[in-house]
Amino acid sequence: MVKVFVPRDTTALSLGANQVADALEQICGGQDADIDLVRNGSRGLFWLEPLVEVETGQGRVAYGPVTPEDIPALLDQGMLEGKPGHTLYQGLTEEIPYLKDQQRLTFSRAGIIDPTSLDDYVHHGGYVGLRKALARIPQEIVDEVKASGLRGRGGAAFPAGIKWQTVLDADARTGSSPYSKRKFIVCNADEGDSGTFADRLVMEADPFMLIEGMTIAGLAVGADTGYIYLRSEYPVAHKILNEAIARAGEAGYLGNNVLNSGKAFHLEVRLGAGAYICGEETSLLDSLEGKRGQVRVKPPLPALKGAFGQPTVVNNVLTLAAVPFILAEGGQAYADYGMGRSRGTLPFQLTGNIERGGVVELAFGVTLRELLEDYGGGTASGRPMRAVQVGGPLGAYMPESQWDTPLDYEAFSEVGAVVGHGGIVVFDDTVDMLDQARFAMEFCAVESCGKCTPCRIGSTRGVEVIDHIRANQERDYHLNLLEDLCDTLEDGSLCAMGGMTPNPVRSALHHFPDDFHQDRTTASRTPAGEA
Amino acid sequence: MNITATTDVQHKVRHIIADLQHKPGALMPILHAIQDELGYIPDDTVPTIAEGLQITRAEVHGVISFYHDFRATAPGKHTIHICRAEACQARGCRTLERHAQQTLGVDYHQTTPDGDITLEAAYCLGNCATGPSIRIGDDIHGRVTPARFDALVDQLQTVPLVIQAAQAGADRKEDSNHG
Structure with a gap:
């Protein structure tokens, strides 16, 4: 056979x-x-x-x-x-x-195994990390994660070990709510950034790895319940995750007595309902609690007062999926990959107008150009590349002069860009960067939770201002106004949605000024890229 | 809606609430379950949900209206989501959306006059290396050119007849069982 x-x-x-x-x-x-x-x-x-x-x-x-x-x-x-x-x-x-040529740690099993076969998972090294974690006290598990240098893969890049330590140390006994004495693990699987699908692929290709990672997190901080907050746009992942959770429960990897350790860990998938903002951790928590997904003011940190008012670890799928490797092989083995303070690997996602799109998991430090050319093989359209947006809809558009920047949180920050969740969207020379800047504002207007004024109103004004620029109405005045508006969004917004929407707008404006200065009122507009 | 149908809806909604209200943060799972069952969340179920969870109608309405997925009116027989996000833009989704709106004769959040198709926007379907992408029901389709879009829509308009016929048969059988 x-x-x-x-x-x-x-x-x-x-x-x-x-x-x-x-x-x-x-x-x-x-x-x-x-x-x-x-x-x-x-x-x-x-x-x-x-x-x-x-x-x-x-x-x-x-x-x-x-x-x-x-x-x-x-x-x-x-x-x-x-x-x-x-x-x-x-x-x-x-x-x-x-x-x-990839360095696959998180995606080592992806595509190799049957995602819902527990036997396959265990046969390929699965649940080694959990068994090691069960033999340790919580502080030792947290120390291992600290030693790995793992930083949150959702975009903010906060050290995972420090977050876990805060939750481990947090006193859950306060309060009189039905949830007092409890802590929670929440997996942020609301992967809304365009140009990203690494979380989805983990859940669809190797779901037990995420389940194992969350179980280890539960042991580390003393949480007996985990929620995977999954976006509703991922029906395939939803089905596969539920199948995998049921099988893990039947086999004793989840439930009241995980592998006869006396420790409990229960896991449930909760569906979002089409709101980009719920990828922001405090909106996600409100949504999980059955409310409008509005951003919370911090402090208190979710680590101290998170889901249902209790100490909560909120981590991205990729962060939690890296944990089984770290426990199985040791934190140092993970930290051996990477550069500077960006340790380990990141699954980069090559998307948009690219000949060879897909997941490329490599240690931090690879340059954008290597990914675009060596792996991506240029554009799918065969036309020259013009702009590359890295880190989702709130990430900057990068011109060719920046493509030799190594993918590292700090190096990207120095050039005013973000690595974010590792999504890389390629555009060829037919792209109109004014359209892209306008879309960034439009997207913010559609997806803003509405809690703070700069984001809620500023994004709508941003669309209008860009429309004036397009129509060549008092262009210089409106270009200044746009900069001013970006300042307001950046300084006055409650969360990254409003605070980072200026990234794509400003980068488009600064790196591709021709698209904002040409006269579009005449019929013979110079095609973008040929200006 | 006639009285029997209304009673039926209320009965289904109460049943869903009873099933799920023990969950922490039960409102979202309940709203999803109602929409899965009925296709939307009718206004007259809001008081029932509020009562079941011991929260205000305003809170229930606030949640329904916050999320793009939840609808207060019935959708068409099929819902098509077109991804409008950047990775699909780089592959021509702006052309695709114009084509879809023109051929269907509707804008986003609208349903064709024959009640067949509701058009919605999505901001990323996670299929970003093979865009432009659309979602029909729970099926996601990649590299959708305008021609491919037309073919998929044609399939929707022909395939359901078979399902409708089968469904009619099943309904008749059920009726006769009840009879």
């Missing part, structure tokens, strides 16, 4: 993976070819999806991107024996340079 892998992650499905799987089963069934079809996660080589893999004596052989119509020819040309010949043959999966 030949093992054949057809991914079931969102991207593979969005490109017809289910139809490919159906065609394979139907045609192989008709030919009496005995296949064992496994629905794996994705390797994250998205330009090759649907990527069909066949297990052979030499390793797994890849074919992609496969359509259902390709299946008969692929079978005729010996796909089930892993033979070359067909144009979609990619050789041994592990030898594909894009994958081979």
